[in-house]
Amino acid sequence: MTDTPPLREPTFFVLTALLPAPLHGYGIIKAVEEMSDGRVRLRAGTLYAALERLEGEGCVVLDREESGGGPPRRYYRLTPAGVTLLEDESRRLADNAKLVRDRLRNAKPRTA
């Protein structure tokens, strides 16, 4: 367990979206929307704020830039530090969820 504070939700989803392969900004937004079944819809400003924080911590780097005649598309990928951060966060969330499940199992049902 590390001393890292809990990740903000957008940051968590950005890291998770980048786990399989590098993605560009709009690709990250669509990936997050799909994997959360439409529950989380990142806005462009939120996405780039998260990317800035993650780049500053060395968790995400620029993978490549593509420009097929249109506007440039920058692809971002996770670094080993980003993977470690995501692993730590998933462990923290799993521990918390287990705690709740255990207490729910042991809780006596209340009568109205």
Added chain:
Amino acid sequence: MSGYDVLLGIAGRLVGARYPERREEIVETARAAGGDGGAWTRLAELASLVRLALAPARPRASARVVWLQGAVIGSALVAVTLLAPATPFVLAVPFVLLILGTIDARLAAAATVFWLWRLTTADLGDVIGALGDASVTAQLVRWLAMLVGIVIAARVTRASIRRAAAL
């Protein structure tokens, strides 16, 4: 050119002032994301760009440095209050710093330092006397108010530092 494109251009200029090398990329992402939805989606995209452009940068300084920077700002405020008459405007400044301190921890730290100075330079003899003298209760209330101010400002500072450091 649609109204959304015009507003994106304006928001893009704001974003470009802070992220000149990424302006085009960010605007294109917002354009694509806004194109998926209706008016509310586009409005939310625009708002997110404005927020991105105006939000304070993530501090790279440690908590100690944030407190030190706050102390410098607070000391400057103390100097101003020593030189300027204690008008309501001057007295309101630390409260404004405290509110802005929820966004920038240095400003909350400055408010902490300011009230700490006011407290430590208060005439403690008057304060002690106020405990047994109802006629100087106002002095006691002021002293307690400053003490509460210090505690609140210090807590706001710590919370802001934690929030700003969160990924």
